[in-house]
Amino acid sequence: MLESSALVNLLDAENSSLALHDGLVRLSGERQCEGELEVFLHQVWRRVLLDSWSLTESSVVCRQLGCGSVLNFYGSSSSSPEHSHECVTGFQCSGSEAHLGNCSSPQTLNCSSTQQLYITCLGRGSIRLVGSGGDCAGRLEVFHSGSWGTVCDDSWDIKDAHVVCRQLQCGVALSNQQVPAWFGPGSGHIWLDEVECEGNETSLWSCSSSGWGKHDCNHKEDVGVVCSEFKEVRLSEGCEGNVEVFYNGSWGNVCWNQMDRDTVSLICQELNCGRSGLLSASTPRLKSAPNWLDKVTCRPHDSSLWHCPSLAWGQNDCKGDEVATITCSEQKSHVSPQSYLTWSTFPHQRQSSVLLLF
Known part of the structure; x- marks a missing residue:
């Protein structure tokens, strides 16, 4: 109730x-x-x-x-x-x-x-993932008695993370071996502990727990989750380099076919690297990585790369030397608020298993 x-x-x-x-x-x-x-x-x-x-x-x-x-x-x-x-x-x-x-x-x-x-x-608004710059990754928080609170990691596992991603319509969860991210401790209430799901539930509320507010945790044990629909973009050398995107648990390349000035401008702006840049083609830095995107054509009204038309994920007509490379017009004045998953240690093979972050 x-x-x-x-x-x-x-x-x-x-x-x-x-x-x-x-x-x-x-x-x-x-x-x-x-x-x-x-x-x-x-x-x-x-x-x-x-x-x-x-x-x-x-x-x-x-x-x-x-x-x-x-x-x-x-x-x-x-x-x-x-x-x-x-x-x-x-x-x-x-x-x-x-x-x-x-x-x-x-x-x-x-x-x-x-x-x-x-x-x-x-029910989407009753749970959320915060701290990543996107809706599909972050520290897990739940809404109860008029305020948001965190979830403790006791008994938390892959099946619980899958249910969170399903409830948020964010795909499946990714394993913490794939994505070494930490979204920091929360504050205020720790609402749930000892959460145990079968893994096929459509909502976290169908899973058992120790009850609202009953726990033996502190905020350093707050659960974090990254789902497969979490997406990130980066340039391999900060404000210049290969365009690389994170999707479904791995970093991949972006091909330069049909990419134009509006697309380059939007990528530079999203990374806090100025409002324009120079586009060229090159060989990929991530040699074994998938070519995630091709024929990306952003329009003037698009506010994010993910709103731009393109071929479907993984579909491309990209040769080995056609990976997009951008040199933006300005250097970063501070760290981009979206730069949370930029470690080069991620495995480059495509995966779709599970993630839980503690």
Whole structure:
């Protein structure tokens, strides 16, 4: 069961028969971020009815609970004797509210008069990977009781990391033998410890743990994960050299076919190496590495190399001396915020196993 610690604070409205004070919102289901929606009114948890409810109100609830965006909602006529016979309806939100209490005041109805409301949130927003400059690698943090906290490495293994990557839609996890990265200790709460997954779960909330806030850890034991969909770009000599990208657990080359001024400019800007550069072709520094990208043609409105059209990953028409080499117009003034996975010791063969970082 997931409930929000945010106060809902609905005041009496002129045309409303109910005021909501010191209210919590929760989803009562088997998994976190889904279930029957209830609000706490007058010291009693009360169901929210389907009448007049929409995706807009659902999105506010998912945001309030730290569960990302809404997947769907539906009604059910089931009832439970331990709940009050009073239910709630009439919430109207614009969609930008931080919590349901910022929406219009509700009305009460008898629970038997209509269907109760069930919501499923995507849940992506309830876990995150931070510290890498991307969404698919970093220190694992989970959202609980209104704040983000870390996960301890006790009992953590490859199967747990796979579930995290699956939940974040970031592919599979990569083994720590492949990617020697450290995202640093977190701060605040350590929310989970002794997490144990079978490996086939779609969400971390389906895995067992010692319970919220129960641990014997400190932050130097915070878990980090790198998923196969994490991508990085670098030039082999800082602000000049072969263009190399990290994908699916290994560094590879980028071919120069169809690369133009806009593409060169975007790469230099992403690496904090100026706004322009010179392009040439050369032999690869990474001799046995895959040619990950070819025919990359960035457009003026693209904000990242990963938004630019290209052939699919690993598909190329690249000869041995056609690896892109760029010399950017300026040297770095400070370390690029994305330069986290730039060790030359990575294996160059393509892999798709698992990663856990402690």
